[in-house]
Amino acid sequence: MHPGELDGKWYAKYWNPVMAPMPEHIKEAIGLGPQPPPLCLSPDDAATLSDTGYGEFENGYSLFSDGSAHIATLTLMPRVSPAMVDWWFWWHAMETERYKLWYPRAHLYAEWSGGTVDRSAPHRDRYIGGTSFVDEYVGSSLGELAIQFVHPDKLGFSDNSADPDEATAICATVGLSRVPLDWGHLVHHVRRVKGGAEMRSRFWMGGKYVAPRAGATLTDELETVAEGLRRLGDGHARAMVVHCSQEMNHLAAFLPDIFDEFQRSE
Amino acid sequence: MHPGELDGKWYAKYWNPVMAPMPEHIKEAIGLGPQPPPLCLSPDDAATLSDTGYGEFENGYSLFSDGSAHIATLTLMPRVSPAMVDWWFWWHAMETERYKLWYPRAHLYAEWSGGTVDRSAPHRDRYIGGTSFVDEYVGSSLGELAIQFVHPDKLGFSDNSADPDEATAICATVGLSRVPLDWGHLVHHVRRVKGGAEMRSRFWMGGKYVAPRAGATLTDELETVAEGLRRLGDGHARAMVVHCSQEMNHLAAFLPDIFDEFQRSE
Numbered sequence: 001m002h003p004g005e006l007d008g009k010w011y012a013k014y015w016n017p018v019m020a021p022m023p024e025h026i027k028e029a030i031g032l033g034p035q036p037p038p039l040c041l042s043p044d045d046a047a048t049l050s051d052t053g054y055g056e057f058e059n060g061y062s063l064f065s066d067g068s069a070h071i072a073t074l075t076l077m078p079r080v081s082p083a084m085v086d087w088w089f090w091w092h093a094m095e096t097e098r099y100k101l102w103y104p105r106a107h108l109y110a111e112w113s114g115g116t117v118d119r120s121a122p123h124r125d126r127y128i129g130g131t132s133f134v135d136e137y138v139g140s141s142l143g144e145l146a147i148q149f150v151h152p153d154k155l156g157f158s159d160n161s162a163d164p165d166e167a168t169a170i171c172a173t174v175g176l177s178r179v180p181l182d183w184g185h186l187v188h189h190v191r192r193v194k195g196g197a198e199m200r201s202r203f204w205m206g207g208k209y210v211a212p213r214a215g216a217t218l219t220d221e222l223e224t225v226a227e228g229l230r231r232l233g234d235g236h237a238r239a240m241v242v243h244c245s246q247e248m249n250h251l252a253a254f255l256p257d258i259f260d261e262f263q264r265s266e
Numbered sequence: 267m268h269p270g271e272l273d274g275k276w277y278a279k280y281w282n283p284v285m286a287p288m289p290e291h292i293k294e295a296i297g298l299g300p301q302p303p304p305l306c307l308s309p310d311d312a313a314t315l316s317d318t319g320y321g322e323f324e325n326g327y328s329l330f331s332d333g334s335a336h337i338a339t340l341t342l343m344p345r346v347s348p349a350m351v352d353w354w355f356w357w358h359a360m361e362t363e364r365y366k367l368w369y370p371r372a373h374l375y376a377e378w379s380g381g382t383v384d385r386s387a388p389h390r391d392r393y394i395g396g397t398s399f400v401d402e403y404v405g406s407s408l409g410e411l412a413i414q415f416v417h418p419d420k421l422g423f424s425d426n427s428a429d430p431d432e433a434t435a436i437c438a439t440v441g442l443s444r445v446p447l448d449w450g451h452l453v454h455h456v457r458r459v460k461g462g463a464e465m466r467s468r469f470w471m472g473g474k475y476v477a478p479r480a481g482a483t484l485t486d487e488l489e490t491v492a493e494g495l496r497r498l499g500d501g502h503a504r505a506m507v508v509h510c511s512q513e514m515n516h517l518a519a520f521l522p523d524i525f526d527e528f529q530r531s532e
Contacts, residue, residue, distance in 0.1 A: 140328050235299070
C-alpha cells in the first residue's frame with residue numbers, strides 16, 4: 001500500500017494509487033441490485049462465452065436460494081490484447097509487489113506455488129496448474145485465498161488452442177489459503193475487439209460450490225468454516241462486482257505499457 | 267419540518283426544504299461500498315488532517331471486524347470561511363428552529379447544555395465543552411444524541427490556536443442523550459481553499475468506541491443497549507455518509523449569507 005515498497009523495481013512507475021471511477025454500466029448494475037437467477041450463465045455453459053455477441057447477463061450479481069452468488073462484469077480494455085492478459089496472470093503472481101500494482105488499495109500479498117517453471121512455455125501454460133495464494137480486501141473483508149488455475153477445458157472451453165491473440169479464457173477454482181476449502185469458480189474470458197480487448201468475468205461462489213479441497217475430509221471444524229462461506233449475502237456479492245471491476249479497469253490502464261516494456265527488456 | 271415554525275425568526279428566509287443533489291464524489295464512494303480498514307485514518311492520527319493535501323481515504327466508509335465503522339466525507343464550501351463554521355457550531359445549537367435550517371428533512375430537535383456563556387469569547391470557545399442534545403434521523407432511524415464538543419487537542423490537534431480564518435477542527439464525542447453511553451467520535455476539519463473552504467469530516471463509531479459516559483456504570487440494562495450500538499452494518503454506515511454529506515452541503519449553501527446577516531445585526 002506504500003509506494004516505497006516498490007523502490008528499485010523496474011516496474012515501480014506503473015504503481016498508481018488513484019483508481020479510475022467505476023464505469024457507468026457497473027454503477028447501473030449495482031444500482032439494480034440482485035437479479036433473477038435464470039438470467040445467469042451456469043458453469044456448465046461457461047464455454048458459451050466463446051460465442052460471438054453477449055449473453056443475457058453481462059454485469060451485476062444474482063443471489064441463489066442455496067446461498068451461492070453469481071457475479072458478472074464486463075471490462076473494456078483499450079490497447080490490450082488477450083495475450084497480454086495471459087502474460088499478466090503469469091507475471092503478477094510471482095511477487096507481492098507486482099500483485100499490488102493491480103489494485104493498490106486492496107491487494108496485500110501474493111505467493112506462487114506449482115505450475116511450470118519452463119520459461120520457454122507460452123505464458124498461459126505457465127500459470128495453468130499453479131496456485132496463487134493472495135491476501136486481498138474484498139469490500140471491508142480480508143480474504144486469504146488460494147486461486148488455483150485450471151485448464152480452460154475443465155470449464156468446457158475447447159478453443160484455447162486457438163490464436164492467443166484472438167481470445168483466452170483464464171479459469172480458476174477459488175478457495176481459502178489457510179484451510180483446504182474451495183469456495184467457487186471463476187473465468188475471465190478475454191477477446192479481441194476494435195481497438196483492444198474486452199474481458200467478461202464470471203464468478204460462481206458459495207452455496208453448492210463450497211467443497212473440501214481434493215483429498216481433504218470435511219471435519220466438524222472445517223464444516224463450521226464452510227457454513228460461513230456458503231451463504232453469500234447482497235453485500236458480499238456487490239463487493240465482488242466492485243472489486244473485479246475496479247481491479248480489471250485499473251489493470252487495463254497500465255497493461256499495454258508494462259507488457260511492452262517487459263518484452264523489450266527480455 | 268414545517269416552515270410555519272420559523273415565523274417571526276429573522277433567519278426564516280434561510281429555511282429551504284429542497285436538498286441539493288449528492289456530489290458526484292459521494293455517489294461514487296457509496297457505489298464502491300465498504301472499503302479496506304487499512305486505508306482509514308485512525309483517531310490517533312486525526313491531527314494529520316491539518317497536513318497539506320489529502321489522505322488515502324477521503325470519501326466513503328469502512329466496516330471493521332469489531333463492529334465499528336469509519337466514515338469520511340469531503341464537502342466543498344464555496345464562499346465559506348472556517349470561522350463561519352465555528353460560528354455555526356455555536357449558533358445553531360441554541361435553538362431547535364436554527365438546527366432545522368441545517369437539514370430540514372432530518373433534524374427535529376436541539377437543546378444546549380454547558381459551554382461558556384461569555385458572549386465576548388470567540389465562537390469556537392463557546393461550543394467547546396458544551397453538549398448539543400439533538401434528535402435527528404440518520405437514514406430511517408431516529409437518533410437521540412448527545413454531541414459533546416471537546417477541545418481539538420483531545421484528538422491531537424495543536425494548531426487550533428492558529429488563525430481561525432485559515433483552519434478549524436470541530437471535535438466531539440457522540441453519545442446517546444437518554445442513557446449515559448458514548449458511541450464514538452467525530453471531527454470536521456475545515457480549511458481555506460481557493461474561493462472558500464473545504465470540510466473533511468471523519469467519524470469513528472460503534473465497536474470499541476462504545477463506552478459508558480464518564481462516571482457511569484455499565485449495568486446489564488446499559489450493556490444491552492451498548493451491544494446494539496457496537497455492531498454497525500453496511501446500511502448504517504452508508505446512511506451516515508449520506509447524512510453528513512447532505513447536511514454539510516446544505517449548510518454551505520446558506521452559511522455565507524446567514525453569517526453575514528448575523529454579523530451586520532450584532
